[in-house]
Amino acid sequence: MPTKKRTVTIQDVAKKAGVSVSTVSRVLNGKADVAGETQEKILGVISKLGYTSNLAARSMRSRRKDLLGLVVPDIGFPYSIEVMKGINRAIAESKFDLLVYTMGDVKKSGAVIHEQHYVSLLNNSITDGVIIVASAAAEFITDAPIIAVDPHVVNPSYPSVQGTNYHGALDVMKYLLNLGHNRIGFICGRPEIASAERRLKGYKDALKEAGIAIDKSLITDGDFTTKSGYISSLHLLKLDNRPTAIFAANDQSALGVYQAAEELGLRIPDDLSVVGFDNISEAKFVGLTTVDQFLSEMGYIATQMLIKMVNNEKLDVQVHKMPTRLVERTSCRALEPVH
Amino acid sequence: MPTKKRTVTIQDVAKKAGVSVSTVSRVLNGKADVAGETQEKILGVISKLGYTSNLAARSMRSRRKDLLGLVVPDIGFPYSIEVMKGINRAIAESKFDLLVYTMGDVKKSGAVIHEQHYVSLLNNSITDGVIIVASAAAEFITDAPIIAVDPHVVNPSYPSVQGTNYHGALDVMKYLLNLGHNRIGFICGRPEIASAERRLKGYKDALKEAGIAIDKSLITDGDFTTKSGYISSLHLLKLDNRPTAIFAANDQSALGVYQAAEELGLRIPDDLSVVGFDNISEAKFVGLTTVDQFLSEMGYIATQMLIKMVNNEKLDVQVHKMPTRLVERTSCRALEPVH
DNA sequence: ATCGGTAACGATACCGGTATCGTTCTCTAT
């Protein structure tokens, strides 16, 4: 083993300064009971030795950590990024710092152990509270304050911020129907995710209301990725009676529709109308009409709610519903004169 | 204070199972010295009580944490995201987990205290080692294994992964000069960042070598943001003798050039050629010619190097140089016939 | 002179785990 520089501890500081650890601790925490002269000497020693306090040790005794945890499924998803922007904004306005824990998508040596691990990580260990984004992971956490953004379960037992997925999907469908489309394909999201199911229900209900029979061949699988959007839309567009519009459960898979359309020589919106969901930053570049669900704002509000919980303040609402808004760009066109 | 559910500790498990904490600890760590029957009983109690071990407590005594820390300036930057993709990949292949610490850009109550705080957070507290991206923060860390991606200092005292910024810039300039451009504007990055300066030097040296005098009015300030790119290029394009091409220090600011060009009614590439740096995912959508510096790969390699360090293995190289590659898209055109 | 109050600081228990060593019990070899 190579000689490792030992970590400087509070003991080392105390010895060097000729005082007890108690006094050093008092200085570190800005307590009043210290003579000015002593304080200066200790601060001098601290900076000379380059001492920094050990968070693990401190957090064990004093419960305050001024640290919030964030669990996201995958940090590379544009979806996650948007939410995190809002979280960062709220964090910057607060006294808290943020620790992000990402599970990645790859399961390693025994998923159970892995989940156990990260739960223990956040549970009361080192953070005051946890924000959980698009996951069902919160079910494991029992004691720490916790809030979910877009939870994967329908009626979570903890506070949450949710988009109005159903209404958003309804808006999209009304828009497309109004443009004269009646053969509309749908690319599903991951079925185990509540918001994906809400969007699918919106798709179906809108068709019912318009008196259009649901054609099951127009509803295809998907998992929110660009690749699945590509595969599913390729399938849809090769149908004998192919849809004139495709509604993808999120923007990522809508981008896959663009790929498939290009490959088949179909122009958007001339030959095919496309709508997504989420309004990620890439959507703007390709001109994708989509539903803005104010992801950043959701992250911002969730963080503020969590901070209230950590401070033992009461929440105004347990479930914060975030309204959606249709963002019209250039990926759709009318089939027949409107009305 | 509302009644808080107390955290379940190893003591609770031991009491419930009728054994000592030592035995529970043995089971948790998979030690051999436990009878099969006892082990099953303890595991039963653990899952019944929903016990999860406290990372802070564990990491204090046993130094192994199986956790790597990551410090990024701002999680919202496309730059950071690319690097993190590679880091995530390496993490997924390892036994380690990842904890991301973001500083945000807003300075809060006393920058010193803030930096102190996060340094102590990572230093030996809860992670085995730290990856630092695009920052000078590493200077504060003395004892933990640490690696930097694109460090902000020229000769860091710790291992690092760096792009070949100078050569990348040289390639861009040769490309533009070869297309017949000789009035080329440059939008700077943040001057305190080493890689930004390297790119600027590449710009200047290429002009010198081509025998073109450097026109200081063509070199404008910037800070890597889209907004600064917009402002600076607006300035450049309103010059009496405006440049025929603009080389932006990164893709983000190159996107600002697009905004300015559109506002002034200039078409890209017909009226103006643009080149960026980084090859972020947005660059593909707008067809921006840029320099790929394989950010994801840099993150991947850095993580692998750090893991070696944590395992006390020797590194092959202290500085890993990552070559760059010019990615030609549709944002440039030739002014005169080449050669 | 005695007392109470306060400023400044030290001693010690404790947070929740792990490492180390010690103890008990059973089994086998002599």
Place this chain on the structure above:
DNA sequence: ATAGAGAACGATACCGGTATCGTTACCGAT
């Protein structure tokens, strides 16, 4: 019968901080 080995488990110190209480010295008031 007794010693020695090994299996299974308990007791205790310790990690590096903070919380709590105790101690000392000095002050002015009675």
